[in-house]
Amino acid sequence: MDNSLTRARLQGDTGLDWLFAQARRYPLLTTAQELAIDQRKWRAVGDLQDVFLADTQCRALLGALVTNLVSNPPAARDLGHSPHYGLLRREISDYLPGKPGHAALTALHAALAAPDKPQAATALRELQMPAALVAAIASLALDRDERDGVAAGLRDWRAQWPEADTPSRAGERTRRALEEPLGRYLAAREQLVHHNLRLVFSIAGRTPSSNVSFCDLVQEGVFGLLRAAEKFHHRRGYRFSTYAYNWVSQSIRRALNEQEGILRYPTQVMDRVKRLHRERLQHLQYTGREPSTRTLAERLQLDSAEVESLRQLANFGVSLETPQGEEEDSPTLGATLSGGPFPDTAASAEGNSLRRTVHKRMRTLSPTEQRVIAMRWGLEQSPPLSRAQVAPLLGVSTERVRQVEVAALDKLRGDRELAGVYSEHRETGH
Known part of the structure; x- marks a missing residue:
């Protein structure tokens, strides 16, 4: 992928053209x-994992990584200075x-400590290692800068690992075994990015911003697309553009959130x-x-003094679009907040009429839409659930729950009978 497209700060109409x-x-x-x-892309990822197990030097590197991940995982106190710590943490957070x-x-x-290769292959496959992490391990084995x-x-x-856990540099045979599948993975990934760049421009063009340039919005959107x-x-069953839409949108929102506020702190802070x-x-x-400082320090793996300092900085409003996890596809704060129903005064007639x-009118929705709305808004004598809670109950992704909910609410907004009852309900002040 041409780095000048994603990193250059282009100004003026010529740059946009x-x-x-x-x-x-x-x-x-x-689709084909x-x-x-x-x-x-995934075939190349699988081939890289095969090399990790078949090649002695790669297996040693994989074993050292897994050993340190089990006994010495990267912590903010050791790698917080690294601008890439967040990216690494994102890939290994599930482990x-x-x-x-x-x-x-x-x-x-x-399994890696045992000589049984089939057992190690099965264990590695069940780990479902992210493609980005597989490619990063290959790059580390190749000693790329x-x-x-x-x-x-x-x-x-790796610089924090004990000396005994640092394998020697890969030999020529190992390098040849890794370079070919790694090249195939990178080429396939970049093809998906290149052929969907128009999606980034579409989303960036619909995002109003007075303090972030259009070029910068596009740059951030490309990071999300990547x-x-x-x-x-x-195997997810839908097109790449559908999947990428939320990633691009979230990446652009992150860029806008970083520009908000009177004071701006470093990104890592x-x-x-x-x-x-x-x-x-x-x-x-x-x-x-309310959690104590000690509780937060233990959960965040930070010193109590640092937690106190962060609490002082945290005295500001947080956007409902703030992601709630390390992963880029984590649900936002707004997605994890339950959506009513809100308490009304003494079971008023207007409230009962509105509920009826x-x-x-929910019968006009599809069965799936009815279930999503009922669970999200607590309409079946059960507490309202967040999108992240609804998703596993339906066996779909959080993004799919959001799409179904938006479609259902759009239908209900256009319902004249429901709109009339709701209007009367608002006029009564309830």
Whole structure:
């Protein structure tokens, strides 16, 4: 991918014309073309993992990484200075203690210590390692001078490993075994990005901003598109553009959020403040009590004094678009907030009428839309659920829940009978 497209700060109409020209060079992909590209991408990822296990030096590197991930995971106190720490943490967050993937990581750790290669292959496959992390391990084995991304974060973390856990540099045979599948992975990823650049311009063009230039919005959108290309899998059952839309939008919103406020702190400081805010909200949600400084320090793996400092900085409003996890596709704060119903005065007749009408008009929705609205707004004598809670109940992604909810609400807004009852309800002041 041409780095000048994503990094250059272009100014003026000439720069914008050049950007549009780059996007026009790549036509939209058909479903078959998109499927073929993504299959090549994941086939290359699988081939890289095969090399990790078959090659002695690569297996040693993978074993050292897994060992340190189990016993010496990267922490903010050690790597907080690294600008790539957040990217590395994002890729390995599911494997940390207490996370869903930790058991699979422990199984791989045990399998790599045994001579049984099929057992290690099965354990590595069940780990479902992210494509970006697989590529970063390959780059580390090749000793490439990566200045950005997960590979750079992995290199910084390796400097913290014990001397005995640092494998020797890869030999020529190992390099040849890695370079070919890594090249195929990067080529397929960049094809998905290049042929969907128009989506970035479309979203950036519809995003109003007075303090961030259009060129900068496009640049941030391309970063989101690149992340989507890394994580997308054709088995999800929908087109890449559908999957990438939320990634691009979220990346652009992040750029806008960073420009908000009178005071601007460094990005790594803001990341820690947001992590502090997420942990505080989760503790409040589960316990109903304000967490102590010591509790937050343990959950964030920080010193109590640093938590106190971050709490001072955290005394500002937080956007409802703030992501609630390390992953780019984490639900936003708004998505995790339950949506009513809100208490009304003494079961008023207007409220009862409105509820009856809502239940009646919901029959015009599809069964899936009815279930989503009922669960999101607590209409079935159960507490309202967030999108993140609804998704596993329906066996779909959080983004799919959002799409169904938006479509259902659009239908209900256009319902004249419901609109009339709601208007009367508002006029009564309830």
